[in-house]
Amino acid sequence: MADKPGRRQGKMTAVRSIEGAMRSIGARHETDPQQQADNIRQNGIYYASPVLRNSIIGGLEIRPKKGNADNLVVIGCACFGTALPLRSYALLLQRLGVDYVFLEKEYCCGAPLLHSAVIGGNDTAPAEESIREFLDMNIVQARERGVKDMHYFCIWCAYLAKRFHSDCGINQNYAFDILAERLKGADLRLDMKIGYFGGLSHRRPIYVPEQDLDLDWASYRNLLDQVQGLEVVKIPKYCCQVAPQAIFDRAKAEGVDTLVVDCIVCYGNLVRKVTRMAPGMRVKYLSDVLLAAFEHDERVLDWL
Numbered sequence: 001m002a003d004k005p006g007r008r009q010g011k012m013t014a015v016r017s018i019e020g021a022m023r024s025i026g027a028r029h030e031t032d033p034q035q036q037a038d039n040i041r042q043n044g045i046y047y048a049s050p051v052l053r054n055s056i057i058g059g060l061e062i063r064p065k066k067g068n069a070d071n072l073v074v075i076g077c078a079c080f081g082t083a084l085p086l087r088s089y090a091l092l093l094q095r096l097g098v099d100y101v102f103l104e105k106e107y108c109c110g111a112p113l114l115h116s117a118v119i120g121g122n123d124t125a126p127a128e129e130s131i132r133e134f135l136d137m138n139i140v141q142a143r144e145r146g147v148k149d150m151h152y153f154c155i156w157c158a159y160l161a162k163r164f165h166s167d168c169g170i171n172q173n174y175a176f177d178i179l180a181e182r183l184k185g186a187d188l189r190l191d192m193k194i195g196y197f198g199g200l201s202h203r204r205p206i207y208v209p210e211q212d213l214d215l216d217w218a219s220y221r222n223l224l225d226q227v228q229g230l231e232v233v234k235i236p237k238y239c240c241q242v243a244p245q246a247i248f249d250r251a252k253a254e255g256v257d258t259l260v261v262d263c264i265v266c267y268g269n270l271v272r273k274v275t276r277m278a279p280g281m282r283v284k285y286l287s288d289v290l291l292a293a294f295e296h297d298e299r300v301l302d303w304l
Contacts (some may be wrong), residue, residue, distance in 0.1 A: 004228065013167045013200055015043065019082050020169060021070045025138075030199045033117070033127065036112060036113055036116075037110070037113060037130045040107060040108045040110065040130075040134055041134075044106050044107045044108065045077055045106070045108055049191070050104070050105045050106075051128050053106070053182045054104070056083055057075070057083075057086075057102065060083060060086060060090070061087075062086075062087060062090035062091060062094070062158070062176060063090075063094065064090070064100055064101050064102045065099045065100060065101050066101075067101075067145075068101070068145045068146035068147075069080075069099040069100055069101045069145065069146070069147065070096060070098040070099065070146070070147065070148045070149060071093075071099060071101070071147065071148070071149050071178065072101050072103070072142050072145065072147040072149070072150045072151065072152060073089075073090070073093075073100050073101070073102060073104070073151050073175070073303045074103070074106060074138060074150055074151065074153060074154075074157055074161075074287075075102065075153050075154075075259065076106070076108065076109060076152065076153055076154035076156075076157045077108060077154065078289075082264055082267055082268045082271070082285075084285075084288075084304055085153075085264060085278070085287055085288060085304075086153060087117060087304065088285065088287040088288045088290075088291045088304050089175060089285075089287040092179065092287055092290055092291045092294060093178075095291070095294055095295075096182045096183070096186075098178065098182060100151075100243055101145055101147070102292060103141050103142075103160050104249050105141075106138060106181070107134040107135075107138050108134060109131060109134060109135055109152075109154070109156060109157040109161070109235035110127065110130045110133075110134045110135070110160070111131075111157070111160060111162045111207060113127040113131070113155035113185045114127040114128065114131060114160075114206065114207060115203075115206055115207075117211075118206045119206075128164070131160055131164060132164050132165075135157075135160065135161055135164060135165050136148070136165070136168075138152060139165060139168050139170060142170055142260060143169075143170070146165070147170055148170060148171065149170065149171045149173055149178065149226055150170055150172055150173065151173045151174070151177065151178055152172070152173065152174055152175060152262060153175045154265070155174065155199065155215065155263055155264060155265055156204045156207055156262055156265070157213070158172070158173070158174040158175075158215060159204065159208045159213070160207055160208075160209075162213060163207070163210065165212060171206075173206075174215045175218075175287075176219075176223070176262060176286065176287075177216065177219075178215070179220075179223060179287070179290065180219040180220065180222070180223060183223060183226060183290065184226075186226065186294065187296075188226050188227040188228065188290070188293040188294060189227065189228045189229055189293060189296045190228075190229055190230045190289065190292055190293040190296070191229040191230075191298070192229075192230060192231070192258065192298055192300060193230075193231040193232075193233065193255070193256060193258075194224075194230065194231070194232055194233070194256060194258045194260045194284075194289065195233045195234075195235045195250075195251040195254055195258065195259045195260065196221065196224060196233065196234055196260050196261075197230040197235040197237070197240075197247060197251075197260065197266065197270075198217055198220075198221055198234075198237060198261075198262060198291035199215070199217050199261070199263035199266065201218070206237035216262060217262070217294045220262045221262070223286065223290060224260075224286075224289070227289075227290075227293040230289075230293065233251075233254045233255075233256055235247060235250050235251055235254070235256075235259065238250075240261075240263075240266040240270055241269055241270040241284055244269060244270055244273050244277060245277050247259070247270065248252050248273075248277050248278035248281060249275065249278075251281065252278065252281065256281075257280060257281050257282065258281070258282050258284055258285070258301070259274075259281060259282070259283050260283075260286055260288075261283065261284075261285060261286065261287070262283050262286040264285070267283060267285050270283045271283040282301075283302060284304070288300075288301055288304045289301070291304070292304075
């Protein structure tokens with residue numbers, strides 16, 4: 001590790017403050033579908049400017065490659081309310097020697113428009129047309145950077161990209177697909193017990209009505225089986241929005257104080273509620289634990 005623990009802790013405290021502020025901004029974002037679409041076209045992320053987005057990313061002190069690369073990490077809105085998992089994910093890619101790039105101006109996938117249309121009982125065709133448009137804006141930039149694989153940090157981006165642009169000539173992946181491949185045979189060690197809350201979004205049919213289109217959740221879970229010394233307790237798949245207390249209670253009953261998730265939406269929901277609902281428990285992203293296992297050091301989790 002390049003940074004001293006105290007310095008890292010100070011940086012991460014600052015990032016958490018930014019996350020909280022951005023969640024507050026997100027709660028007040030524009031709800032009119034046409035205005036949302038216009039904001040995305042103008043700003044990329046529809047409730048904040050690209051300057052603010054890039055400043056937050058810069059504060060994480062991760063080093064994407066300049067110029068062209070085979071791999072593009074599409075951050076999505078996750079760079080605001082859930083910035084810390086992006087740090088561990090990017091650091092793990094760097095430890096593995098994976099060259100990756102970010103986009104200077106990245107466009108929201110348009111999931112909020114589709115969600116609003118479905119919940120409101122409205123025609124989804126306009127939202128779906130906008131989604132195709134916005135995703136294509138990112139794909140066009142990816143082609144210009146020589147990208148072969150796009151890795152989406154947000155599950156909604158991944159689902160919608162697979163649904164609408166699976167034939168674009170660039171592989172559309174969820175963020176953990178590349179880790180499932182690159183960590184095979186890696187020396188991963190971590191002596192601790194965790195509760196694993198696996199991804200299986202109850203809202204998936206809103207974004208992907210096709211029931212045969214899903215992410216490879218089993219392979220993400222199998223990453224933990226590669227970690228020597230790690231004890232993993234399965235936590236039932238309650239909905240993170242409807243029943244977060246049940247998730248925390250089950251983890252506590254299993255003697256677990258670290259809850260690990262592989263869905264960035266679940267992570268965001270649970271990490272915001274854990275202090276109030278389960279004092280003493282911590283919520284970590286899958287890449288947090290994998291980075292700690294790669295470094296053979298549980299203390300990594302203290303500064304993520």
